[in-house]
Every structure is written in structure tokens, then in C-alpha cells.
Amino acid sequence: MKKIFFLTTLIMSLGALGACSASADGISVNIEGKPLTFETEPFIDDGTTFVPMRAIFSALGAEIEWDPDTRTVTSRKDGTEISLTIDSNIAVKNGVMRLLDKPPVIYNDFTMVPLRFVSESLNCAVYWDGNTSTIDITEENPLTGKSMVLFGDSVGYGANWAGGYGKIIGEENNMTVNNLCRSSSTFTKNVMSQDNTHFRPCIIDAVDSLDKSYDYIILEGGVNDYWSHAPIGELTEGFGGEYDELTYAGALESIFSGLKEKYPESKIGFLIIQNAFTYKGAEPYYEPYYELTKAACDKWGIPCLDLYRQNNPEVGINVKDPETTKKYFGSAERPDGDGCHPNELGYRVIFVDPMVPWLKSL
16 A cells, blocks of 8 residues: 655754754755755765655655555655656656666665755755765755857757747746757758758857857757768867867867857856657667767766757657657647657757756756
């Protein structure tokens, strides 16, 4: 029989958490500035902090349901529902599967869940203070009043739903968003169009036209480079010097280097879109571009939100399923969808849902 816990307000739950101080290898956990206490100490596994299930959900004002038969915990708060299963790295948020870095586990007879995933899934921001070894969780929205500029291709532009993810994020978080994405764009310079009559728009040119700073600079793209067979190239060994913008690697390095030098106060991030291939056999040819993107971001310290890994035929949004593609990509003009350009629902589920906590964490 399922056990259901109805948990009320944040302050009430904070007072009922138990007597053991929340620390893991000297790490403290606070919610809205108030230290949490747990019945068993949290711990860190390969960079993921785990905390007792009931304590964290209670502290965040959530309702939880534990199913001992499937060993699954389901949490609900303000219209958001998330489910996690012991020893499974697949979580479900609002009906969509999400890939966890580490699965929930049983430890000292307590169900332990990943703190950051749980907190961000319930629309909280998570901050790490390395000077004090403290994790601070807050429901305040750090995006409110901030500015963001977007560079990318038709997915970022919103070819199937005007404005795309930028429009939704801006309106729902009171942000100023400048969408400079253009359809058919590539990072690589001098890539020919499909009809071989002109060069595709280049994201480098759009970045070079930027004439003021923004709080957030978000880059997206690379699929058109793959589709057009742009030369991949190789990353340079050091920093500085010249970058071959006629290759994908050189174009990324040129952009990353220029942005970090010109806008050192901006929070720069890279968005890798979902697996957009409705046909079989494309992934092995795309993955060299995907792997190089991740390597370039890692080299230059650019945080990367990897939706390709989160949404593929095994987990997340499987565009090879016709019904899924209709649901998240279909439109009046193209009811079946194309697996690449989302409709409004697709933008909300595939992009906005993981992007907002990611932006808050930058």
C-alpha cells in the first residue's frame, strides 16, 4: 500500500526535520537562508549531493507519495510533478523522462535523492559557495529583470512557433530577450545553402555585430553545420592566436574566445538541441559535431545544456515515434512535424523546462 505524505508550508516543515545537522564532507545546506537538519547526513557521489527524500521535499513545501512496490517517489508542487525510482537514472517530470547523472539510492535505511535535480525541478535556484562550502536553495528568481541575447539557427529563432524558447522564458521570467537567431545559420563560415546559390547565414557574423553587453549570452546550433557537411577541423592546443573559421572547431573557438574577452561579466552558455533525426542512421554522422561541441565548451569553460543526451530514442522526446513528433512538433501547416522545429508545447517541454533551472545555475 502506498504511503502518502501531505506536506504544508516551508516554515512548518523546516521545524519538523529532525536533529542532525545537514553536512556532507563539511557541506552545509540552507533553504531561504535557514540551515536544514536531517535524520541522516547527506553525502556526495562524484559531484552529486544526495539528501534524504522526505526532508528535502518537505522543506520545499511539496507533497510526496512513496510506492514501496516500485520503490518510486512522486512529488507534486504548484502543478509540477516529478517521479524518481531507486537505482534508476531515469526521472520523470510532468510526464517527460529526464536522464539523471546519478540515481536515487537507499543509504542507512533512508531514500536519498539528488539535491540539485529535485530543487531545480521544483523551480528553485541552487547556489554553491566554495568559500564556505555551503549550498543555498532559494525560491527567488535570479532571472527577473535580467537581459539575454540568443544566437543560433531556426530552432532558436522559432521557425515553427514565432519567438521560440526565448519568447517563453522572457515573458515568464520578466527578462529582456534579444533573439538574433536566423534560420539556416551555421557556425562555420562560407557554408553553401541547400540550393547551392549562396552562403548560409553565419553565427559568427551575428556575434560580431553585438554592440552591448547582456546578462546572459546563449548560443545554439551545429545541426546545419552537420547537414551541410561543414569541415569539422580540430581544437587548438592553447588559447589565443588564430582560429580557422572555415572549420566547425575553429568557428566555435573564435566565438568563445571573442565573447569571453569582450564580455567577461556576461554569463555565456551553449545549448545543444534534442536528437532531431526522425530517420535511422543519422546519429553516427552527427556525433563528431556533437562531441566536438562538448569538447570546445569544456576547453573554454562554457556551460553546456545537453538536450541531445537528455532526449533520444531511449529517454526523453523520441522523434522517431510519429505520435510524439506530431504532439511536440506538429503545426497547422505541417501536422506530422519534422522532429527538429518544436511547436509551443514542444518548446515548453523540451527546452524551457530544463533551460530555466540551467540559466539560474549559470
